[in-house]
Amino acid sequence: MFDAHDITLTVNGKPVRASVDARMNLADFLRKDLKLTGTHVGCEHGVCGACTVLVDGASVRSCLMLAVQADGRSIETIEGVAGAGELHPIQAALARHHGLQCGYCTPGVIMTLRELDHDRAGGTLSEDDIRAALSGNLCRCTGYQGMVDAALELFGPAAAP
Amino acid sequence: MKAPAFRYHAPRSIAEAVALMSTLENARVLAGGQSLMPMMNLRVAGPDHLVDLGRIAELNGIAEDEHGLRIGAMTSQRAIEKSLLVATICPLLAEAIAHVGHQQTRNRGTIGGSLCHLDPGAELPVVAAALDIMLTAAGPTGSREIAFRDFPADYLTSSLEPEEILTHIHVPRQPPRSGSAFLEFNRRPADFAILSVATTLTLDEAGRIARVAIAVGGASYRPMRLDAAEAALTGQLPNAEALADAAAIAGTLPCDGDDLYPADYKQDLCAVLVRRTLTIAASRAQENAHV
Ligand code: FES
Ligand code: FES
Numbered sequence: 001m002f003d004a005h006d007i008t009l010t011v012n013g014k015p016v017r018a019s020v021d022a023r024m025n026l027a028d029f030l031r032k033d034l035k036l037t038g039t040h041v042g043c044e045h046g047v048c049g050a051c052t053v054l055v056d057g058a059s060v061r062s063c064l065m066l067a068v069q070a071d072g073r074s075i076e077t078i079e080g081v082a083g084a085g086e087l088h089p090i091q092a093a094l095a096r097h098h099g100l101q102c103g104y105c106t107p108g109v110i111m112t113l114r115e116l117d118h119d120r121a122g123g124t125l126s127e128d129d130i131r132a133a134l135s136g137n138l139c140r141c142t143g144y145q146g147m148v149d150a151a152l153e154l155f156g157p158a159a160a161p
Numbered sequence: 162m163k164a165p166a167f168r169y170h171a172p173r174s175i176a177e178a179v180a181l182m183s184t185l186e187n188a189r190v191l192a193g194g195q196s197l198m199p200m201m202n203l204r205v206a207g208p209d210h211l212v213d214l215g216r217i218a219e220l221n222g223i224a225e226d227e228h229g230l231r232i233g234a235m236t237s238q239r240a241i242e243k244s245l246l247v248a249t250i251c252p253l254l255a256e257a258i259a260h261v262g263h264q265q266t267r268n269r270g271t272i273g274g275s276l277c278h279l280d281p282g283a284e285l286p287v288v289a290a291a292l293d294i295m296l297t298a299a300g301p302t303g304s305r306e307i308a309f310r311d312f313p314a315d316y317l318t319s320s321l322e323p324e325e326i327l328t329h330i331h332v333p334r335q336p337p338r339s340g341s342a343f344l345e346f347n348r349r350p351a352d353f354a355i356l357s358v359a360t361t362l363t364l365d366e367a368g369r370i371a372r373v374a375i376a377v378g379g380a381s382y383r384p385m386r387l388d389a390a391e392a393a394l395t396g397q398l399p400n401a402e403a404l405a406d407a408a409a410i411a412g413t414l415p416c417d418g419d420d421l422y423p424a425d426y427k428q429d430l431c432a433v434l435v436r437r438t439l440t441i442a443a444s445r446a447q448e449n450a451h452v
Contacts, residue, residue, distance in 0.1 A: 002166040002168075003166070003167070003168045003169055022169035023165065023166050023167060044163070045198075045199035046266065047199075049265060052265055059265045060265055060268050060269050061195075061265055063198075064195060064202075064269065066194075068169055068171075069213065112265065115264070132264070135263055135349075135351050136264055136265045136266065137265075
């Protein structure tokens with residue numbers, strides 16, 4: 001290693017200690033060191049959103065954050081979303097509405113929707129709100145309508161209690 | 162690709178960061194990393210040292226002071242977007258920031274990083290130019306104030322010295338009877354703007370334009386103020402004719418063009434966006450005059 005740093009962080013609720021090279025980005029740390037390969041890497045320069053994870057609850061591009069910058073932070077990846085043997089409601093809604101085809105972008109999409117769900121704090125969202133949030137996640141397959149439909153079912157006016 | 166090797170430093174204070182920048186060779190400041198990290202991953206930038214400002218608490222936060230807002234350079238764009246204080250005191254900044262990148266990049270991207278990076282397609286420098294914001298920078302001999310007008314030095318280059326660090330942004334409070342508007346044109350929402358316009362104006366008691374500022378991004382390496390259009394509007398009633406005259410002047414702004422977006426195309430965009438922002442800003446100022 002050229003410039004090693006010791007880091008301590010939480011990943012999907014579990015404490016992690018590691019030594020990382022300064023140049024290693026968070027996506028590669030999750031995938032290669034922690035073997036959490038659910039976080040995908042598309043472009044490696046912040047354009048596609050495939051690598052989106054939550055850092056202290058906020059969606060970020062993990063290809064643009066260094067692993068050393070995650071020291072002391074709490075990370076949530078796609079591996080932390082579902083309960084034991086059960087899909088998370090966002091995952092189930094995406095499946096129902098054909099919101100994925102090859103699935104490459106899906107982990108990033110789900111992390112974006114997780115943040116959106118948290119930020120709405122129980123309120124309802126419009127299709128525009130949902131499209132604005134999803135605009136940072138590129139999908140080469142679906143045309144987005146299925147994702148928007150899934151999010152509208154969960155967060156839209158029809159979902160209001 | 163992956164970033165080339167570098168050494169990483171995480172100072173805890175402004176003084177420590179300035180000391181590092183003064184002693185290290187080929188060092189770059191890392192703010193939110195939403196421009197620098199892509200440049201490093203693409204191997205367009207290859208600093209030997211990164212000085213990460215992310216652990217310096219005094220660079221983060223939004224506060225109201227006697228002049229308006231004082232924003233720490235490392236405050237995230239997302240925090241500004243969500244801030245009630247910003248929405249109340251500087252609606253122009255609040256309006257523009259929703260156009261900056263995506264939610265996922267605004268969570269990390271900072272106001273100071275964007276102002277220092279000075280991308281011609283970026284929104285925040287245009288707002289800074291329209292509002293005549295002041296900047297505070299810290300260096301080895303103390304701190305100094307810089308008017309944003311004097312800040313851009315060249316393409317993607319600010320006038321900060323290599324060992325200086327931008328620490329705070331001062332956004333002036335707008336007088337009563339003021340209104341503002343931000344519009345940009347691009348092919349997809351959240352892309353860098355092909356052309357963007359930020360306009361703020363203040364009406365006098367008779368409803369005439371007492372003061373107006375129009376800034377254009379995307380025409381040149383730096384945001385341009387439309388001095389001639391501003392002068393023509395001052396003292397006028399903001400009626401359709403006066404705004405159309407100002408738009409015609411805006412359409413003569415010299416613009417850098419390329420094969421995709423030639424200069425005359427940008428000039429047409431400029432005229433249209435200036436007329437629209439003036440119309441919106443004037444009606445907002447009139448609404449504010451009635452409350
Ligand atoms: S891999 Fe990170 S944004 Fe594309
Ligand atoms: S489902 Fe294939 S890229 Fe989105």
